[in-house]
Amino acid sequence: MTCPRCDSENVRIMVTAPVDNAWEVYLCEKCHYSWRSTEDIHISEKFKLTDEKIDAMGVIPPVPPLD
């Protein structure tokens, strides 16, 4: 399975439904996108992620220097 957002193959099952195994939720360990097996996922082009985009992301809040 690949991540619909960043195309990483580093995807695992995050959780299975507590009742009836009704669905599974998947997690991309690279970009932390998650989705349910029952969803029809279409990521808008604007929100697709690449290594460059991830590297360029802002950090909120900034990490302060150590005392």
Place this chain on the structure above:
Amino acid sequence: MSVISKDLRSFLALLEQEGQLVRVKEEVMPEPDIASAGRAAANFKNGPAVLFEKVRGYNTKVVTNVHGSWENHALMLGLPKDTPVKDQFAELNRRWDMFPVPPKVVSRDQAPCKENVITENINLFDVLSLYRINDQDAGFFISKAAVVTADHNDPGNFDKMNVGTYRIQVKDKDRVGIQALAFHDIAVHLEQAERQNKPLPIAITLGNNPLVTFMASTPIGYEQNEYEFVGALQNGEPLEIVQSDLYEHLYVPAGSEIVLEGYIEPRVREVEGPFGEFPGSYSGSRKQCVVKIERITHRTDPIFENLYLGIPWTEIDYLMALNTSVPLYKQLKRDFPEVVAVNAMYTHGIGVIISTKCRFGGYGKSVAFRLLSTPHGMPYSKVVIVVDEFVDPFNLEQVMWAITTRVKPDKDVSIIENCPGMPLDPSSVPAGMHSKLIIDATTPVAPEPNPRDVELLMPPAKTGYWEDRLKELWNKGGK
């Protein structure tokens, strides 16, 4: 006056009794049903809360749109549900002045939120019916938590304990991302901890007394405690709180449905977002903080409460309406007693209408300057409209009348460049910077010349009598 609800459950019972809660008994899918119903409920003028009793794959009920109408808002305050917004504003102002009302600390066995404890194999999905709120959200978000943290260098200082609402992205069964913007109180606590490379203890409380949720999203001072404000807004009745199980310096509302305890991992930032935000558009992905959950306590048969955010108005706009207006009004009123009311309910105070009497020429504009220098107004407020004291700022038709008949654009419209802006406002470029617009729609007073002074049209003498009489006849069906 009806009773002020002490916890979410009793409030839901009140809403149901008042016809402001809809129960959905049939099984629904997490997506897209829950969010869609949140949008739909907000599309009604007097939208009800929506309680889903059965969500496919989950054990827990979920409720949305609890704050999502002026009727529900009035009931939260223990007022009749048809109380006009202006009167709700006035009542909030009256109770606000009772601050501080210290909370009552109850023992663990008196706190319903401690009825059940989970310490092993933590799985948020066991107790929360998590779901995607907007289509392009990066995952399942918790949008209505009251998050408790304390000053890391002064942990025993109750006044510096903070209860705030921050967006939370579920990133694993026991791990969530949290947004702490630099100007939020939680960011102050976090920086203290991160400078020492220490985890920051945190309690995420869910399914709260609606006034706790209301205060958690109210902008107040760093050394003002939200719990003491809840007591004031409960008309002087202290809020019951209880010590966190893991951290002796953190206190949570005793009646919360669910409490997640854990810590913010120091100096860690991970991809978070996008998330559909209150300005009605998505905020993109950034690297943000992560919380490890180590303990869950919850009431028996807990109810998960969450809110939908969309293009205004949706539930969040009702939640952040008067709780933005009241603190701004109080700050203005302190220095300018002529100010009558502040309506800051447009996109969390990005748009504000101030009603004031003008003591001398230029007064209205100066009141706007003061608003733009308040702690909340400085980053958030961008469009400030000032109207005379006889104009109701909660009545947009009246405000438009003031603009159309009082404003001389060449002198009454001012733009101030290069000021702070709200980063989530998509017109803030670069994010965090903005210009400010002031529209002074007040009538000129000396020494400003007013060469075309007018006489206002006053209601005929028996208007009040006829309002009552017509209502009477109307209720009888015109007979």
